[in-house]
Amino acid sequence: MENLQLVPVTFSEILDLQEISRQTFFDAFASVNEEEDMRHYLEVNLSIEQLTSELNQAATSFYFAKNSKEILAYLKLNEADVQTEKRDIPSMEIERIYVRKEFQNRGVGQFLLDHSIQITKDKQLKLIWLGVWEHNVSAIRFYERNQFQFFGKHSFMLGSDEQTDLLMERYLDQ
Numbered sequence: 001m002e003n004l005q006l007v008p009v010t011f012s013e014i015l016d017l018q019e020i021s022r023q024t025f026f027d028a029f030a031s032v033n034e035e036e037d038m039r040h041y042l043e044v045n046l047s048i049e050q051l052t053s054e055l056n057q058a059a060t061s062f063y064f065a066k067n068s069k070e071i072l073a074y075l076k077l078n079e080a081d082v083q084t085e086k087r088d089i090p091s092m093e094i095e096r097i098y099v100r101k102e103f104q105n106r107g108v109g110q111f112l113l114d115h116s117i118q119i120t121k122d123k124q125l126k127l128i129w130l131g132v133w134e135h136n137v138s139a140i141r142f143y144e145r146n147q148f149q150f151f152g153k154h155s156f157m158l159g160s161d162e163q164t165d166l167l168m169e170r171y172l173d174q
Contacts, residue, residue, distance in 0.1 A: 002067075004108065006115045009062035009074070014052055017062060020074050021046045024098035029158070032135070037159025057082050063115070065099075065108050073099035075112045077119065084131065085154060085167065091127035092120040113146055117172065126172055131156065131165030143168050 009017050022042050030038050044050065054060050059080040065073040076096040078084070083093040094116050099108045120128045131154060132139045148168035156165045 004072070004111050005066050006075075006112070007064045007066055009055065009064055011052070011055060013064070014048060014055065016064070016071055017051055017055075017074065018046060018048055020064075020071055020100065021051065021096075021098070024073070024100060027101045028098070028136075029133075033158055034161065037161045040159035061119075063112070065112055071100075072103040073097070073108045073112060075116060077116060079123070079125075085129075085152075087127065087129070089127055090125050091129055091169075092116070092123065092125050094128065094130040109142065110146075113142075117170075121172055127169055128172060129167060129169035131167050134164045134166050140166065140168075146170070 025046065026038065026042065054076070055062060059078060059082045061077045063075040063077075064071045065075070074096065075094070078093040078095050079091075083091070084095065085093070094113070097109055097112045097116075099112075117128060129151070130143065130148070132143060133156070134153070148170045150166055151169050152167040153164050154167060156163045
């Protein structure tokens with residue numbers, strides 16, 4: 001996809017961040033989850049207060065993938081103590097890569113992943129990792145194509161529903 005830019009999210013864009021966060025999560029998972037669990041997750045985990053708190057974390061970074069007209073996707077990276085799992089070596093966690101439905105399968109996810117890897121290398125970290133829902137087969141294949149390998153799993157709460165995320169990692173050559 002042409003003219004893509006990676007732009008750090010600022011506090012003045014918190015409403016845009018909330019909108020794309022809620023929309024892409026809903027589009028990805030509403031059809032396979034209970035309505036009440038989805039509503040709870042969207043209202044609590046993707047509230048303005050929660051997103052502001054996360055944006056305030058020095059070790060958390062949000063980025064938009066934009067073209068000249070609109071926000072196509074977003075990325076959330078975590079370092080150090082804000083990662084969802086403790087790792088033995090300094091690493092970067094990709095907590096979220098979410099692409100609007102109409103821009104999927106057009107290279108936007110790859111664009112965000114490539115930038116995530118470059119940011120990790122720029123910080124001289126040797127490991128990048130993520131969690132992906134065990135039933136998200138297309139995402140799992142995408143990460144496998146990009147040399148990520150399984151190393152474990154952890155629970156993810158969607159409302160009252162305990163789900164399983166598969167953990168995948170990729171060691172980076174500097």
